[in-house]
Amino acid sequence: MPLPSVRNRRADARRSKAAILDAAVRILDVQPDAGMEAIATAAGVTRQTVYAHFRSREQLLLAVVDRITEEIVAAMDAADLHAGPAADALLRLLDAGKQAAHRYPVLLQKISTLPVSPQIDHDRHTSVADRIRLVIQRGQQTGEFDDRLPPDWLVTVIVKLAHSASEEQEAGRMSSQEAEHALRTSVLRMLGAAAGEDSPSWPRGSACGGTRQYGR
CATH class of the missing domain: 1.10.10 (Arc Repressor Mutant, subunit A)
Known part of the structure; x- marks a missing residue:
C-alpha cells in the first residue's frame, strides 16, 4: 500500500x-x-x-486532442442514442458531436495539421466510431437501415463524409446550410433511411459539417 x-x-x-x-x-x-x-x-x-x-509541444497537442475527444463523446452519450428511431438518433449524435467540436474551432484547425500515422488517426476515432456503429446496428436490426453493407464500412464513410462537409465549408465552397444538407442527405441515403426536410432531430441552420470534428 x-x-x-x-x-x-x-x-x-x-x-x-x-x-x-x-x-x-x-x-x-x-x-x-x-x-x-x-x-x-x-x-x-x-x-x-x-x-x-x-x-514536447506535439505530445501536449495530442493529449489535448484526447481531452476534446472525451468531451465530444460525452456530448454524444448525452444525446440518448437508444431513444426513438435510429435515423433520428444518428442525426442527434452527429449534431451533438458538431456542437462539442465547435467550442474549439481554432484549436482543432491547428491540430488537424499535425502529421499522425494512419493507426493513430484510426485509434483517435475509436470511441466516436463505436457510438456511430451502435446506432447503425440498431437501425439495421429494426429494418430502418439497409443491412447489405457492413456497419464498420458505414461508420468509416460517415466519418469521412463529416470531414468532407467540414472541409467544403472551411474552403468557402459550401455554406453551413449547404454542408449540413449534403451531409445529412448523403448519410441517410447511404443507410437507406428517410427524413423530411423539417425533421426536428436536425434543425435547419445547424451545420453538421463543423470544424474538423470528431477528434480531427
Missing part, C-alpha cells in the same frame, strides 16, 4: 497535469501558436513541470 506521501505526490501530479491540459485547451484555442511557457503560466505551474508531463 503506497505511503501517504507517495499518494499525495501522485495526486499533485494528476492535478498539475489536468491544470496543464485545461490551460492548453483554453490558451491554444485563442493563440494556436502559443508556447509551453505561456501554457505553464496559464496553468500556474513551471515550464519544467509542463515538460515533465509532456516531452
